[in-house]
Amino acid sequence: MATEKIKDLLQKQQSGQLTDEEKAILDTWYLKLSQTETAEVNESDMTNRLDAVWAGLQVNKKSPEKIYNLWLRIAAAASILLILSIGGYLALRKLQQPVQIAQTQIKDILPGHNQATLTLANGRKIVLTKGLTGQLATQGATVIQANGNNISYNDEKKSTPISYNTLVTARGEQSPYPLILADGTKVWLNAASSITFPTAFPGKERIVKITGEAYFEVAHNNKQSFKVESAGQVTEDIGTHFNVMTYADEPVSKVTLAEGSVKVNGHLLKPGEQTINTNGLIKIAQANVGFELAWKDGYFRFTGSPITSVMRELARWYNIEVIYQGKISTDGYYGTISRYKNISQALHMLSYSNQVHFKMEGRRIIVTE
Known part of the structure; x- marks a missing residue:
């Protein structure tokens, strides 16, 4: 069936495995379908049309020169492809004319925006936006500094005792730049998320707590492990890049490893793997890292x-x-x-x-x- 062949091409496109010939076939199929579509069509008619369009492509008869000519015609007609014209592509199983919203x-x-709110130990709140510069506050011996591209905690004296701060993004917000903790670790927050962290790390462990979703680039320190506590799980590493997704309204929590090595409740991950935590039951699976980090x-x-x-x-x-x-x-x-x-x-x-x-x-x- 043409629909099955098209589906195979769509799947190959999602995994980045399309050849130039297959891309020409798929784009031509879109073009011809859009030219033959009517306002109303039932599923039987749609299947027949897909078969007819597929048959018209003569994919088994094309020479390389014909493929090249096909591609030129596709490029000339690309303006009619609404999916491309609105800045994105959505490959879906059933392709029909869009319904009216x-x-x-x-x-x-409007979409969300880049903003977060930092709450200091004394309850003072600072709204973080792009372009913010200068010294924001001090917490003990730790100086909180903004330079327009990040907010950093600088603790030259490795001070004790320490205090705790919290960075929060509301719904419709994400952190405008990385938060740089006192050890040099960088953290980004997705929408409706938070991280609670100490202003310095004088002990044997570096422990932070999050809700929602956060991406970490952990500063390497063999003598001081880094731990992220979230919704009944602990993610531990020494120096690596990983994403933690633990929204309360999601059926599972995920930790996805981009680089390095990490343990989640004792389960060791390799780059490109993730843990999927369902009500405390953890399994390890291969991850599409690009998809998991797309929000960032x-x-x-x-x-x-x-x-x-x-x-x-x-x-x-x-x-x-x-x-x-x-x-x-x-x-x-x-x-x-x-x-x-x-x-x-x-x-x-x-x-x-x-x-x-x-x-x-x-x-x-x-x-x-």
Whole structure:
């Protein structure tokens, strides 16, 4: 079936394994489908059209010269491909014309922004934004400094006793730059997250606590292990890069290792692996590190995620309420969306599956079948 062949190409595209010929075939398929689509089509008609478009490609008869000519025609017609024109690509199982997103008011919902709030030991709060510079405060012998690109804790005297500070991002926020702890470790926070940490690390261990999601680049110190405590699990390492996702509204917690070596509740990870913690039961799996860290680079990336999982991510970043009505599809979504698009643009891309429909009411998004 043409649909199965196209599905195979979509899967190869997601893993970066498409050849130039296969890319030309897939893009031409999109182009021809868009030219033959009508406003209303049932699933049987759609399957027939997919078969017809596939047959018309003559993929077994093309010479390299024909492939090259095909690619030139595709480039000339690229402007009609809506998926590319709105700055992202979403590869979905069912490809039909997008449904209209109903809005009860014109005002769109803007994406989240780069901001976090630092709470000092004495309760004083400092709002952190890009461009902030100068000495912000002192905590004992530790000086808190901002230079526009980071906020750092400098403790030249290795002071004791120590105090604790907390950095928090609300829904619709992410840290504007890395937090540099007194040992040199760098930390980034995703939306609706927090880290509580000491102003200095004089002891044998360096321990911090987080909620939500954080990415760490730990400063190497053989004599002083680094531990992250989160939702009933402890992530321990000496010097490495890893991501911890432990949102209370997610069914699992994940620790994904990008570089180095790390232990999670005694389970040793290698780069490219992750632990998946389900109610205290931990298993080790291969991870798509690029997808797990996409939030830090300004993207949503989905790999077989159901719409409920997708909407939880959007809810945290856009600070929206999501309501489901009726039976909702459990089919998976694959693709990439910029975190800097307005909510209507993100929902428009998701609507290409025609599995769900969206209605906007203020900051509430209603999802229906």
